[in-house]
Amino acid sequence: MEGERDITLRAALAGYFADNGFGADGGYGDAWVDFSLGPLPFPFPNTEGRKRAVRFHDLHHLVTGYPTDTVGELTISAWEIGAGCGDFYAAWVINLSGMGLGALVAPSRVFRAFVRGRGSRTFYGEVYEEVLEERVADARAARVRDRAPTLGDRALFAAGAAVGCAVATVFAAAALPLLPLGLFNLWRKRRATMPAGVL
Template sequence: MTATLSAPPTTSPEDVQPAEGAGEPTLGDLRAAHFARSGFSAADYGARWARFPVGPFSFVIPNWPGRGRSLSVHDLHHALTHYDTSLRGEAETAAWELAQGCRAHPIAWVLQPQALAFGLFACPRRTWRAFVRGRG
């Protein structure tokens, strides 16, 4: 199995429906909406390979166990911040996560600076805003 980054979301955060009987969406509701928007699933955490399409190219990397563990938290960050899984959304998420500290996820210190560098080049204002937002 290979995990694949998808196109930007087709739904907005306002489209998230809370669990039946709940007043506000739960973290599970937000994660389910993120999976629906991105085409991901929890099964991606255990995939052997991860595929990253960039324009007409696709890059495939091993999905190391540390990456799989961090990915579950990373997806929750997407769900909480509503940053999409486009390259720009990944840059925003990287900036937000690095500002938060990534304490328990050393693999993030390997992967996220690359996304941050892309964001500082391609969408500097959005990336900076996400970093400031992550600092709280």
């Protein structure tokens, strides 16, 4: 990131929201959020547990550099599981699901992120407003560490991915009935952006 020696996480976060079309508050106040699996939007409630975790999750995108596309989200899920989510239970559930799915669709990338996470530490449990004043480069240097994988990492990844696949299956079963709502909302958003007279 250009100028990250000088830019704070607060300023970088505003740019991240704008670049990703998340709105001024990152969508934190929304009642529902969409998780897109490729072109398919799966809406799910923006629970208090998710709201508590997603603020820190977005900061992790800034310090790790993982994108917000589908594979990027699966990758950062593995990084967060590797580094640990503390008492952020919604993060554990969502990230285990992402890591399990990621182990199926991008196994090498997701495993590398998990190992990177094992040598890193997250923002979970820190004082959010204080963290926002840190410089991006300083926050990255203090929290993100690359290291070589160990046999223990491989075993933990395999176990975590297996648990994650089970959690993802339950998650998918709960989300599948909401797919029509997601498709309807996608159609409505696209229709709203069409020029008048075009249908």
